[in-house]
Amino acid sequence: MTQQDSQTFQDRARSAIRAAGMRWTKQRETLLDVIEHAREHLDADGLYRLARERDPRLSLATVYRTLGVLKRQGLVDELHLSEEHHHYEASSDDQHFHFVCTSCGAVTEFSASTVDRLRKELQREHGVVVQSVDLDLAGLCAKCAAA
Amino acid sequence: MTQQDSQTFQDRARSAIRAAGMRWTKQRETLLDVIEHAREHLDADGLYRLARERDPRLSLATVYRTLGVLKRQGLVDELHLSEEHHHYEASSDDQHFHFVCTSCGAVTEFSASTVDRLRKELQREHGVVVQSVDLDLAGLCAKCAAA
DNA sequence: TCCTTGTTGCAACGCAATCGCAACTTGTAG
DNA sequence: CTACAAGTTGCGATTGCGTTGCAACAAGGA
Numbered sequence: 001m002t003q004q005d006s007q008t009f010q011d012r013a014r015s016a017i018r019a020a021g022m023r024w025t026k027q028r029e030t031l032l033d034v035i036e037h038a039r040e041h042l043d044a045d046g047l048y049r050l051a052r053e054r055d056p057r058l059s060l061a062t063v064y065r066t067l068g069v070l071k072r073q074g075l076v077d078e079l080h081l082s083e084e085h086h087h088y089e090a091s092s093d094d095q096h097f098h099f100v101c102t103s104c105g106a107v108t109e110f111s112a113s114t115v116d117r118l119r120k121e122l123q124r125e126h127g128v129v130v131q132s133v134d135l136d137l138a139g140l141c142a143k144c145a146a147a
Numbered sequence: 148m149t150q151q152d153s154q155t156f157q158d159r160a161r162s163a164i165r166a167a168g169m170r171w172t173k174q175r176e177t178l179l180d181v182i183e184h185a186r187e188h189l190d191a192d193g194l195y196r197l198a199r200e201r202d203p204r205l206s207l208a209t210v211y212r213t214l215g216v217l218k219r220q221g222l223v224d225e226l227h228l229s230e231e232h233h234h235y236e237a238s239s240d241d242q243h244f245h246f247v248c249t250s251c252g253a254v255t256e257f258s259a260s261t262v263d264r265l266r267k268e269l270q271r272e273h274g275v276v277v278q279s280v281d282l283d284l285a286g287l288c289a290k291c292a293a294a
Numbered sequence: 295t296c297c298t299t300g301t302t303g304c305a306a307c308g309c310a311a312t313c314g315c316a317a318c319t320t321g322t323a324g
Numbered sequence: 325c326t327a328c329a330a331g332t333t334g335c336g337a338t339t340g341c342g343t344t345g346c347a348a349c350a351a352g353g354a
Contacts (some may be wrong), residue, residue: 021300022300023300023301023351024351025301025302027301027302028301044341044342045341059303059304061344062301062303065301065302068343080281084340084341085342086342102278108273108275110269110273114264114265117261121261126255127289128286128287129287130284131287132284133282134227134285135281135283137269137277137280138277138278138281140275140278142275145275146274168330168331169331170321170332171321172332172333173319174333175332190310191310192310204333206335207334208311208313208333208334208335209332211311212312232309233310296353297353297354298351298352298354300349300350301348302348303346303348304345304346304347305344305345307342307343307345308341308343309340311341312338312340313336313337315335317332317333317334320329320331320332321329321331322327322328322330324326324327
């Protein structure tokens, strides 16, 4: 399952990158793999450190440049979980948004039917064309709220 | 009307600041006034430049320090209209969110009944306590979409 | 294998925001 | 009205995320 998704994600990325006349490099492969298998939403530095475990010469500049490419290709989404810096995740088909617990820091994902409703509402009632929605929540997660 | 609101806003700010054991200074008064009467959402530098027209010695550090205080007191809201830096507005009672046109840069405000619904939904169905909602939209405004 | 051209690593840089500290104000107590 | 303790300011230096110029390098088509 993971193996299968992995194949698919790497393929998707490779195709998109090659289709844009860019090259499929060792570094990009490494970074893609780290992003995909990360079990939390990494920031650039976390990604950098994990990638360096496999390729110690890989530079932080390359991390940022690669993230830029992947963002533009729609392969990763940039999250605003903290004020200080960005986090990233492999983009998926189902829209969702993030909830950060102010007490324990846990990140919960919620599906975004509400956001879709909002988008259509604005489009219909105000004539605007919504291109991107950025919804970030913070508060107490269920566990911390109960304690 | 503007005069009356002005009085109220300044009063509110002064009280809040004094209540926290802080001092009501010339600089804070200037900045509050600029924020209140700004007709667009200023960034720190814009605020700095406008404030300097009245008090040329006022420093950028003071702008940031004051914004920090006002944020903590809930007197101004920090907006994420651009990736590069923050914008600020005097906080108001009615919740609303911002829509930035990617073509002309115009900022439109929409009221946020949807957001309130979402908040309650999450609270009820997932047991989380929502403390802050940050909803930012981008796309084509009605004018640009029609063109 | 060669060659063109995109990519990388490195170090320097850009820029929003923050901080340390001495000089200065505020506001209250006397 | 005055003195004084404590909060605030301006300034310059600094932090930290992210970007960029450039020479060396590597991908991949011919």
